Ligand code: KG4
């Protein structure tokens with residue numbers, strides 16, 4: 001069965017073809033970063049309009065790349081939520097129209113389910129159950145994943161998501177948008193230990209996070225300094241050290257609380273190299289296995305949506321075609337959907 005995946009929840013248009021027997025056949029992505037950069041963040045209306053321009057040409061491109069035809073598509077999976085309402089509606093409309101024209105079922109996928117299953121696209125995928133640390137621009141959660149559709153929230157951020165903290169901190173350090181990759185590049189040049197920032201909620205005794213205070217601490221520190229390139233890099237390093245240490249401590253606590261020894265780290269922030277080094281080092285000395293998506297599938301993409309679609313149709317045979325978006329949608333509460 002060939003699954004077409006369509007992702008349009010935010011500022012990336014992603015499409016992919018995943019075959020249930022042959023694996024990922026083709027995928028393509030258009031990032032809107034350059035378009036939104038001059039506004040310092042995502043402009044929802046511009047995002048929707050750009051998705052409209054991109055989805056069909058990208059779909060034609062991957063169909064050619066995979067050497068197949070539209071008629072070979074057996075199911076269409078699109079991101080139903082959470083995300084920007086207008087942007088989601090573009091993916092939902094195109095999926096529904098294509099599904100109707102091709103007479104194939106259309107299924108809506110939870111964006112975070114896509115993220116947390118993305119490591120299963122890799123050659124040595126984790127077996128269920130596992131703990132997932134999901135760190136993206138909009139969400140930061142620790143989940144117990146017992147199988148497809150069986151998700152339990154163990155802890156989550158009480159305010160900013162980890163990616164959001166990267167983005168806001170980068171902005172106040174003058175590093176522009178998108179902040180995560182820019183800040184982590186600066187942190188790579190920074191002197192470790194020159195500045196020390198708080199580790200919010202590290203000893204809270206639960207699995208929740210809070211990152212907005214960290215951003216305020218950076219602001220206070222930056223105001224006390226005469227900023228030059230090196231000081232910016234040193235502050236970026238201090239910020240990254242703090243956030244990685246908190247994420248690592250909470251993930252270790254989640255592993256010990258659940259008694260599991262497999263950890264999946266997914267979502268945009270899982271592309272962070274220092275975070276990966278830290279988690280890999282911990283896994284070696286603490287005796288758990290850690291799994292990441294490949295770098296290009298950490299941030300938003302169509303492959304994770306096509307893959308989640310393929311997993312969903314194994315669970316229940318998809319029928320009919322769907323047209324729905326859920327800009328706000330709790331995965332743990334609705335893991336089995338509808
Ligand atoms: O998963 P994603 O593409 O979108 C959401 O679902 O939110 O995550 C985007 C987030 C952004 O906040 C971005 O700054 C962050 O992931 N990010 C990074 C890195 N690459 C992307 N954060 C830290 N280090 C990176 N290398």
Ligand code: ZN
Pocket residue numbers: 111115136137267268299300
């Ligand atoms: Zn995402």
